[in-house]
Amino acid sequence: MEIFELTIHQLHEKLKKKELSSVEATTAMLSRIKATDEKINAFITICEDGALAAAKEADSRIAKGDGALLTGIPLALKDIFLTKGVKTTCGSKILGNFVPPYSSTAWSKLEEQGAVLLGKLNQDEFAMGSSSEGSAFGPTRNPWNTDCIPGGSSGGSGAAVAAQQAIATLGTDTGGSIRQPASHCGCVGLKPTYGRVSRYGVIAYASSLDQVGPMTRDVRDAAIMLGAIAGYDPADSTSVDRPVPDYTTALIPDVKGLKIGLPKEYYIDGLDADVKKAMDLAIETYRGLGAEFVDISLPHTDYAVACYYLIATAEASSNLARYDGVRFGHRTEDAAALKEMYMKSRAEGFGTEVKRRIMLGTYALSSGYYDAYYIKAQKVRTLIMQDFLKAFETVDLILTPVAPTPAFKIGEKVSDPLQMYLSDIFTIPVNLAGTCGMSIPAGMSSTGLPIGLQLIGRPFGEETIIRAGYAFEQATQWHRMKAVL
Amino acid sequence: MRITQKEVEHVATLARLKLGPEEITTFTSQMDAILSYVDKLSELNTDDIVPTSHAVPMENAFRADEVRPSLGTDGALANAPDRVEGFFRVPKVIE
Numbered sequence: 164m165e166i167f168e169l170t171i172h173q174l175h176e177k178l179k180k181k182e183l184s185s186v187e188a189t190t191a192m193l194s195r196i197k198a199t200d201e202k203i204n205a206f207i208t209i210c211e212d213g214a215l216a217a218a219k220e221a222d223s224r225i226a227k228g229d230g231a232l233l234t235g236i237p238l239a240l241k242d243i244f245l246t247k248g249v250k251t252t253c254g255s256k257i258l259g260n261f262v263p264p265y266s267s268t269a270w271s272k273l274e275e276q277g278a279v280l281l282g283k284l285n286q287d288e289f290a291m292g293s294s295s296e297g298s299a300f301g302p303t304r305n306p307w308n309t310d311c312i313p314g315g316s317s318g319g320s321g322a323a324v325a326a327q328q329a330i331a332t333l334g335t336d337t338g339g340s341i342r343q344p345a346s347h348c349g350c351v352g353l354k355p356t357y358g359r360v361s362r363y364g365v366i367a368y369a370s371s372l373d374q375v376g377p378m379t380r381d382v383r384d385a386a387i388m389l390g391a392i393a394g395y396d397p398a399d400s401t402s403v404d405r406p407v408p409d410y411t412t413a414l415i416p417d418v419k420g421l422k423i424g425l426p427k428e429y430y431i432d433g434l435d436a437d438v439k440k441a442m443d444l445a446i447e448t449y450r451g452l453g454a455e456f457v458d459i460s461l462p463h464t465d466y467a468v469a470c471y472y473l474i475a476t477a478e479a480s481s482n483l484a485r486y487d488g489v490r491f492g493h494r495t496e497d498a499a500a501l502k503e504m505y506m507k508s509r510a511e512g513f514g515t516e517v518k519r520r521i522m523l524g525t526y527a528l529s530s531g532y533y534d535a536y537y538i539k540a541q542k543v544r545t546l547i548m549q550d551f552l553k554a555f556e557t558v559d560l561i562l563t564p565v566a567p568t569p570a571f572k573i574g575e576k577v578s579d580p581l582q583m584y585l586s587d588i589f590t591i592p593v594n595l596a597g598t599c600g601m602s603i604p605a606g607m608s609s610t611g612l613p614i615g616l617q618l619i620g621r622p623f624g625e626e627t628i629i630r631a632g633y634a635f636e637q638a639t640q641w642h643r644m645k646a647v648l
Numbered sequence: 649m650r651i652t653q654k655e656v657e658h659v660a661t662l663a664r665l666k667l668g669p670e671e672i673t674t675f676t677s678q679m680d681a682i683l684s685y686v687d688k689l690s691e692l693n694t695d696d697i698v699p700t701s702h703a704v705p706m707e708n709a710f711r712a713d714e715v716r717p718s719l720g721t722d723g724a725l726a727n728a729p730d731r732v733e734g735f736f737r738v739p740k741v742i743e
Contacts, residue, residue, distance in 0.1 A: 264723040357703040371702055400709035401702070469686040480663060487664070489736050491727035501741045506666040518665055522656070522675055523682060525663040536686070541699030543689050548700060581681055597703020622704070 166191035167327040168645070171236050171384040174330060178225055178235045185225070185235030188330075189218035189279050192237040196281065196328045199648050204303050205313075205323040207242050208250050209282040221277040232387055234277035239329035241320045242283040243290055244270050244375075245364040249280070253366045254288040254298040254316075257486050257493045257512025267364025268399065269333060269375050269392045276391060281329050284319030288514045289483065290340055290368045292316050293586045294576065297516045302573055305347060306646035307612050311570040314344030320378045321348035325613075325646050331379040331388055335365060337372045338471050339565075339590025342602040345378055346565035346615025349604045349644060351632070352378045353385045356622045357597035358403035360389075361396030367482040369475035370401070372594040381642050382603060382632040386410035389625060405623065413626035416637040419453035423631070424558035428464035429589055435568040441606025441614040442564055448638055449562070454631075457558050461550040466543050467592040468584055473527050473540035474595075479517075480524030486512060519580060544595050551596040551619075560627050561619040563589050565602045569612035589617060598622045603632045604641035613644070650683040651676060 166188050169177070177183040193211055200206050214237065221235035240246065243253050245263035252258045266274070274280070287297035295303040295318025303318040305311040306326040313322040317334030321344030324332055334341040336354040345352025353376045360375040367373060377388030390411065395404040430442070446456060488494035488508030495511055498504035513521070527536035554561060566586060576583040593600040598621060605616035616635075620628040636642050656676045660667045667675065721734050730737040 261727055264719050264726055358706075397711065401704070401706070403704055403706075463692070466689055466692065469689050472682065473686055473689075484664075488729060489738055490724075492729070494729035498739055500739050502664070503666075504739050505664040506661075509664055510666040513665070515671075518667070518671070519675060519678065521663050521665065522659055523679060526651070526655075526659045526679065526683075529659065529662060538699055539689050539694065540686075541701060542694035542697040543692060544700040545697050546692065546694070548703070580678055581685055584682075595703075 167195040169330060170380045171233065171331055171387050174236055175232055179230060185218040185221040185279060186215065188235065189214050189237045189281070192281055192329065199326050199328060202304060202309055202648065203306055203322050203326050204301050205284055205319040205326060205328055206239070206282045207252055207254070207285050207300050207319070210249060210280050213249065214279050214281050217279045221279060224277050231276040233273055233391055235279060236330050237279045237281050238273060239281045239284050239320070239323050239332045240270060241286050241317050241332070241334045243286060243335055243366045244333060245366070246270055246280065246283065249283065251283065252300070254286040254300065255512065255514065255517070256299040259299070259493065261491055265364060268361040268396045269365065272392050284323055284332060286319055287316035288517050289366065289479070290316040290335055290337055291479070291516050291520050293339070293343060293583055295319065296573060296577060297514060299514055304573070305570050306648055307349065308570070308610070310572055311612065312347065312573055314347035314570060316340040317378065318344050321345055321350055321352065324348065324350040324378050324380060326648055327645070331377060331384050333375060333392070334378050335373055335375050336594065337369050337475060338594050339587040341376045341378060342565050342590050342600055342615070342617060343587060345602040347570040347613065349613030349646065350378055350380060351382055351385045351604070351642070352376065352602045353389060354593065354600050355389060355393065355625055356599040358401055359599070359623065359625070360392050361394070361399040361402045363396055363398040369478040370482060371478060372475060382629060382636050383411065383414055385601065386414060386629050408626060410626060410629055413629040414633045415630050416634045418449060418631055418634045421454045421560065421631060422457055422558045423449060423454050424457050424459035424554050424561040426459050426461040426464065426554070426561060426563060428461050429563040433567060434564065437569060437606065437608040438564050438567065438614055442616060445562065445605045445616050445635065448635060452634055452638060459554045459558060459561070461554060461592065463543065463546045463550050464592060467547055467595060468588055470540045470543045470547065470595060471591045472523065472584055473536050474544060476520045476524030477527045477537050478524070480521045480528060483517070483521055516580070547592055548596045551598060555621045560624070560631055563617045563619065565589060565615040565617045569608040569610070569614055593619055599625050599628060601628045601632055603635060604644070605635070605639070606641060607644065650680050
């Protein structure tokens, strides 16, 4: 097995037993990135010197017997996470030269453990998109088929795991941006419950929905990463003050007696045949393992996309007001007065999708439309949350597809934003409800593209979906399949 | 039409975005399509529903008002497009 194919837990064992050093592992990852990234474009920034220095430090920590689970593990981050001294663009021209003066809490926690930062990963600009085509630094390509999108917005984070350029990565998920690329790239993607992981130092898109989570090769790695980044942070007042369990104790290959809900609104006629087949097989697998299935209804599912695109764009229009060319980011060279400077700096710095969402959100918040659009959407959000709470009175978790189709072709949906928005139809409701969801590999399309299944848990029910995901993984081989580059 | 070109121009000014004539035309038709789609929310009667602004029930988060380490002037100004003597410099404010 090549070094770059290892999981976190496998590499950790090798580092601990001194079969391998972190410098060797990091060097192997850096050459893998160099050999493959021309095809994939998963990285915006590669931190060669910093990574090797961190690896050296990790090796001395391990030599002293002071190693943690992530000490010396080469990771990469979506370029939405602030990393002190390392350029952070959020996929945007407006932050093209931005070097943050501090780090996000999520990265600081990994860094304290001695993790190695390989680089910063491509994404849709400001995390607005489902295909990673919206990056100012060119599209990322799917390692399974480079004509296809890797999903988005954390497309670089999914592609880097699938292309074996990083052992694991972090992404963010506002409407599916971890789970959908995980599904399209054949890796594990976990979106924790809202409030579980601090967003301090994570560039904001829609603050009532954004959440940080891991993208990994298997469920055990996702449990390790979640345990490392979760927890209350005084610097993020929306993070929740409750104890962080050892998620690896939830890795039990047993689902006997678990009640799994199948929402009828997710198993619709328009579902792709290969996706349908993968879901049927997954249900059969779980049944064989002793899980019990219950037909449920989430009656307001059909309203989720509309609800999301009002709430998310409204919050985005407010959050992105800070990019005004005054304190950081791009400033136009051609403005005589302040207002003109604002308008031109923003027009030059933002890409089309970001402008479209700012426009839509500003409209939804503007005088005369606020009640009809924004408040209405917040009320519908209540109904969607209630759907989930009611379902969780009778089931322990919910099983659905992640996306209605496997990865689509680059360029296929660029000209029709509404069609692009509808590709998030199965992931958006989880963000609106504020609960947790995980995508795990569960099949292959007839054209050789991965298909993921989504396990949705109760708020703070990460242990249940980790247990169910792990049991499925132990019973199947999908997570072992590798993209050939 | 749910939104006119004139309204789109007004929203662009509110959002501080200088849009060209082509962008105005494209956004008008795209926003019109999206707004037609989101109109499906009006199918639901939400008269007695409380709006949700936050997914996790939470009281106000207070903290003690204490002096703590901060970025400092140089850190805060490090990314400034234009600075002078510890300040951000901008073009003239009054037109």
